[in-house]
Amino acid sequence: MNRFSKAFLVAGCALSTSIVARNLPAQDLRCDPGDVEVRRLSFAGNTAFSDAELASAVVTTPSGWARRFLRLPTAVKYCLDRAELPNDRIRLIVFYRRRGFPDVTVDTVVNALSRNAVEVNFRIHEGRPITIAELTVTGLEKVENAIVFTRGLPVVAGARFDRVNVQAARDTITRRLRNAGYPQAQLDTPRPHVDAARYLAWDTLVVRPGPLTRLGGIAITATPFENNTRQISDRVVRRLLGLDPGRLYREDDLLNAQRRLYQTEAYQHVTLFPDSLSRNDSIVTLHAVLIENAMNAARLGAGYGTLDCFRVTGELSNYNFMKRAQRLDLTARVSKIGI
Known part of the structure; x- marks a missing residue:
């Protein structure tokens, strides 16, 4: 097993630790007696990533700005968790290796600033990064205007071999295909070939677009509000959806249609x-599952002012005006009551 393979094996084994870390609290806000406050968190030797990016990858967190600079005793205070400090070193190593730095090393130094406060410094030697010698995208040969789906990807040949960016490229191509008539689009990523001695990598994205798909019919299932009868007809629902049969399937169109129905407040x-869908389907049926809301709402407000004395405001809203899922608002105000 070469040096690069060993590095990424360690990264894979420790990946779960890195992911779980982001769901953990930082230090205990209560700071038990004898604990020391983290007054400062710093990084040295990092050139590829900012201090803010690295700080988001570790659990150790300095106290709030107001406490560190203004010395406000009520501001947020974080204390050093010595059990998590070694894990933070591992998290930084995993962070770097997943982003193309197999030789990274990290040292941890805790400097005392006072009797009850410390600075935590992570000293990083990034090492030489792996570079993508070639990135190949296959499977789009039968897709019209295939260049559109691979344009402006976050990873290209000549760039650093960043696994996070490779995953982002997969997601980008998949999203673009699903917004261009390919709801079954999927991407496979075979294991990349890496030349550890030359710090080069060859990667391939295998696209399985599936058939070009158009919208068919829309099956609507609507539940009326509580014990009422249904108020909005299928014809009105289809008009609001705007998803005409025969148009290309696009996920964004479904999201926009869903948003339009919610915006009626009905x-x-x-x-x-x-x-x-099966692998050969080119027509897709959509299902709309709806639960109606109350079609009328009333609001009443009261107040007092030096000029108006007592005033009362009333609002009445109807969310299905003229049975077209249109909104009608009526507002009335009475003031200077008692004069």
Whole structure:
């Protein structure tokens, strides 16, 4: 096993530790007797990533700005968790190795600033990064205007071999395809070939777009509000959705249609989803599952002012005006009551 493979094996084993770290609290806010406050957190030797990026990858956190600079006793205070400090070193190593630095080393230094306060410094030697010698995207040969789906990806040949950016490239291509008529689009990433001696990597993104798909019918299931009868017809729902049969399937169109129904305030729940597809389906049926809301709402407010004395304001809203899911608001105000 070469040096690069060993480095990424360690990164893979420690990855779960890195992910869990972001869900953990930093230090105990209570700071038990004998604990020392983290007054400063610093990094040295980092050139590829900013201090802020590295600080987000570790658990150790300095006290709040107001406490560190203004010495406000009520401001947020964080104390040093010595059990987490070695884990923070591992988190930084994993962070760097996943982003193309297999030879990174990290040392931890705790400097006393006073009897009850310390500075935590991570000294980093990044080492030489792995460079992408070639990035190949296959599977788009039968897709029209294939260049559109691979333009401006966050990873290109000649860039650092960053696994986070490779995943972002996968997500970008998948999202673009699903917004261009390919709801079944998937990407596979075979294991990259890495030449550890030359610090070069060759990676491939294998695209499986599936068939070009258009919208078919829309099956609407609507539940009326409480014990009432249904108020909004299928015809009005289809008009609001704006998803005409025959148009290309686009995920963004479904999200926009869902948003339009919510904006009427006539529905308390809206779900849009495609029917299950086989690998050969080119027509998709959409399902709209709706739960209607109360179609009328009334609000009453009262107040007192030096000029108006007592005043009362009333509002009445109807969310299905003329049975078209349109909103009508009526407002009335009475003031100078008691004069």
